[in-house]
Amino acid sequence: MNNAYDGLNEEHGDDARWAYGTGFADELSGVDRAFPSTVDKSDLAAYALMLGDDALVLAQRTSEWCSRAPELEEDVALANIALDLLGQARLLLTRAGEAGERPAEAPEHVPDEDALAYFRTAERFRNVRMVELANGDFADTIARLLLFSCQRLALFTRLSASADPVLAAVAAKGVKELAYHRDHAARWTMRLGDGTEESRRRMIAALDRVWPYLDELFTAHPVEQRLAAQGVAVDPADLRSEVDDVLDQVLVAATLTRPKAATAPGGGRDGSHTGVLAEMLSEMQVLARALPEATW
Amino acid sequence: MVTAREVVGTVTDPELPMLSLVDLGVVRDVRDEDGRVVVVITPTYSGCPALVEMREDLLNALRTNGFEDAEVRTVLSPAWTTDWMTEDGRRKLAEAGISPPGRIGPRPAGPVPLRLDPPAPRLACPRCGSADTEELSRFSATACKALHRCRSCREPFEYFKEI
Numbered sequence: 001m002n003n004a005y006d007g008l009n010e011e012h013g014d015d016a017r018w019a020y021g022t023g024f025a026d027e028l029s030g031v032d033r034a035f036p037s038t039v040d041k042s043d044l045a046a047y048a049l050m051l052g053d054d055a056l057v058l059a060q061r062t063s064e065w066c067s068r069a070p071e072l073e074e075d076v077a078l079a080n081i082a083l084d085l086l087g088q089a090r091l092l093l094t095r096a097g098e099a100g101e102r103p104a105e106a107p108e109h110v111p112d113e114d115a116l117a118y119f120r121t122a123e124r125f126r127n128v129r130m131v132e133l134a135n136g137d138f139a140d141t142i143a144r145l146l147l148f149s150c151q152r153l154a155l156f157t158r159l160s161a162s163a164d165p166v167l168a169a170v171a172a173k174g175v176k177e178l179a180y181h182r183d184h185a186a187r188w189t190m191r192l193g194d195g196t197e198e199s200r201r202r203m204i205a206a207l208d209r210v211w212p213y214l215d216e217l218f219t220a221h222p223v224e225q226r227l228a229a230q231g232v233a234v235d236p237a238d239l240r241s242e243v244d245d246v247l248d249q250v251l252v253a254a255t256l257t258r259p260k261a262a263t264a265p266g267g268g269r270d271g272s273h274t275g276v277l278a279e280m281l282s283e284m285q286v287l288a289r290a291l292p293e294a295t296w
Numbered sequence: 297m298v299t300a301r302e303v304v305g306t307v308t309d310p311e312l313p314m315l316s317l318v319d320l321g322v323v324r325d326v327r328d329e330d331g332r333v334v335v336v337i338t339p340t341y342s343g344c345p346a347l348v349e350m351r352e353d354l355l356n357a358l359r360t361n362g363f364e365d366a367e368v369r370t371v372l373s374p375a376w377t378t379d380w381m382t383e384d385g386r387r388k389l390a391e392a393g394i395s396p397p398g399r400i401g402p403r404p405a406g407p408v409p410l411r412l413d414p415p416a417p418r419l420a421c422p423r424c425g426s427a428d429t430e431e432l433s434r435f436s437a438t439a440c441k442a443l444h445r446c447r448s449c450r451e452p453f454e455y456f457k458e459i
Contacts, residue, residue, distance in 0.1 A: 073433035073443065080435040087343020091372070153408060169372035173342050176375070176459040179408045184434060186412055246410055253412050 033098060036163045039232050044164060045099035046126070046223045047233050049116070050269055052092030053127035056117060057277070058148060059085035060284050061135055070138055077184060081145070084177040091170045093117060107292045118288035122278040123271040129264065130213035132277040139192055139199070139206035146185035147210055150246050151217045153178040154239045163231040186250045193254030204256065211259040216266035218243075223269075300333040301326045303361045310349040311438050314392040317350060321380025324371060333358055333366040338376045341439045341459075378458045393422045395444065395455040421446035422453050429453075 035041060062082035069075035090113050097112020103124070106115030130148060135141050156178060159171035192203040218240045220228075227233030251258060265272075287294060304326050309315045317323045317337065325336040335354050339347050351368045358366040378397035386396035419429050426448035434457065436443040442457040 073435070076437070076443075077433055077435035080439050083343040083345070083439060084341060085343070087339075087341060091342060157407060165373070169375070170342070173339075173372055173375040175403075175408065176377070177342060180434060180459070182408075183411045186410060190412065242407055246407075249410055250412070 033095075033166055035099070036165075036230075036232065038230060039164065040226070041099045043223050043227055044232065045096045045101040047227050048092045048096035048099060048167065049101050050126040050221070050223070052089050052096055052116070053125045054131050054148075054152070055085045055092060056089035057125065057127045057280070058131040058144075059083075059089055060280060061131065061133075062141070062145075064135055065141065074138075078141075081181050081184070084174075084181070088170060088174050088177070089113075089117075091166070095164075095166045095170070110288075110292065114288070118285045122273050122281055125268075125271065125273065125277060125281075127268050127273075127277075128213070128216045129266060129268045129274055130210065130217065132268070132273060132280065133210070133213065134276050136206065136209065137202060139202040140209060142185050142188045142192065143203070143206035143210040145181060146189055146250065147214050147217070147247070149178050149182040149185055150243050150250075151214075151236070151239060153182050154242050154246075155234050155236065158234045158239075161231075162233070167232065182246075186253075189250055189256070190254040193251075193256040203254070204259075207256065208259045208261055211261040212264035213266075215263045216268060219266055219269075221269040298361055300328070300335075300358060300363050300366075303357050303363065304335055304354060307350075307353050307357050310346045310353065312389075312394075312440075314388045315385050317354070319382050319385030319388060321376060321378075321382065321385070322350065331365060333363045335366065335368045336371055337368060338371050340376050344439060378456065381456075389456055390422060393453060394441070395419045395422055395453060397456045397458040400458045419444055419455055421449060421451070423451050424449040431455075 035044065059082045062078050062085065065075065065078040065082075067075060069078055093113040093116045094111075097116060102112055102115050103119045106119035110119070130144060133140075133144065153175065156171040156174045160168055160175060162168040162171065189203060192199040194200070195203075218236045220235050220237050224233050224235055228235040228238075248258070267273075304323055305316055305318050307317050309317055309320050309322070312320070320340070322337050322340065323335065324338055325334075327334050327336075335358075337347075337350060337354070347370070354368050355366055377400065379399055379401070381397065389396040418427055420427050421429050424446060426446055428447040429444050430447060431442060432445050432452065433443040436454055440456060440459075441454045443452060444455050445452045
């Protein structure tokens with residue numbers, strides 16, 4: 001065998017191929033997927049892609065902790081959280097594909113969700129910048145998870161009433177998962193913030209680094225505004241006070257104060273990213289691009 | 297002759313083999329549509345990797361028992377919660393040393409309240425029965441379980457957490 005990947009390139013039935021290696025041909029198999037009659041499908045596709053990319057990129061980042069977390073239980077916890085996010089991403093990207101999003105570069109046999117994950121370059125990803133930031137130390141990862149999951153839980157709680165039946169179902173399911181993620185991050189923030197001098201110093205530094213990316217999570221894209229007016233999406237600007245309230249509760253419990261941070265540039269929803277996203281994607285996508293016929 | 301519903305009732309969960317998919321509450325419906333057996337299932341977690349195997353196991357069991365024309369459909373709504381688990385399922389979990397989930401009821405409307413207090417229900421140790429147990433991690437070897445430990449007999453045990 002010339003290289004370790006050769007064995008992946010054997011003949012298999014189409015059903016055994018792709019979908020992140022699960023052989024799972026259709027993530028929304030059997031789900032009622034009618035489109036609401038009034039909704040603009042390209043807007044719906046763009047919106048599902050935004051939320052799906054947030055979840056996919058954070059799932060990939062979080063899974064980088066596998067075998068590297070500070071203790072075994074935390075390793076397992078972060079892997080579970082990454083798996084939940086990946087599951088949410090798969091459903092959302094499949095919905096985006098159904099509504100018409102699909103990169104032309106992807107080979108025909110590749111399902112939409114895989115085509116979107118593996119065959120787009122960084123500037124075509126629509127995630128907010130916060131989720132792509134490098135993991136940093138454990139406190140950085142916890143700070144990011146806290147901010148993201150607070151916002152995403154508030155969003156999904158409201159999106160459960162979306163006029164799009166798939167978004168509503170995905171959101172209702174994700175609420176219970178995100179509630180666990182948020183509480184987990186909040187408790188670690190307390191342990192670190194109200195812990196030793198060193199853990200407190202690191203937690204403060206971590207919040208200082210991540211906080212500048214918070215504003216982007218509440219900046220509505222025109223797609224979100226149009227769909228929110230139709231009851232399909234949630235305008236993220238409407239979530240701000242609810243999320244601020246939760247974050248303040250956590251900070252008080254952790255004996256921390258809100259960082260006085262300037263806002264970092266955003267633009268992730270329009271494909272403007274920091275350089276680390278391209279680096280992350282090159283690792284995530286290398287196998288799929290090098291061997292598009294691979295199975296595993 | 298066995299019915300399709302009886303066949304479905306024999307298929308177990310790939311990660312929790314002491315439970316059938318019916319015990320787990322993953323099977324929502326088994327029905328006949330013009331001679332085709334349709335099984336409706338729902339995932340426990342969005343990213344549950346066992347769903348693909350559940351589907352294969354159901355189709356294999358049905359085929360083996362003469363139901364050649366069978367289809368498995370997935371529904372996402374209403375979302376699965378541990379309240380869908382049957383009493384039989386709870387008993388089988390306890391017998392296997394896994395603490396079963398409590399009843400949670402429907403989620404109240406509005407924002408989900410933040411839970412900062414370390415947890416959760418005080419569980420009885422499934423081995424020695426002691427109530428002196430603690431949570432080690434809210435996440436365990438599968439997404440649906442948490443890891444606890446008995447302070448009396450010192451044994452760790454898993455807990456099928458409520459969601």
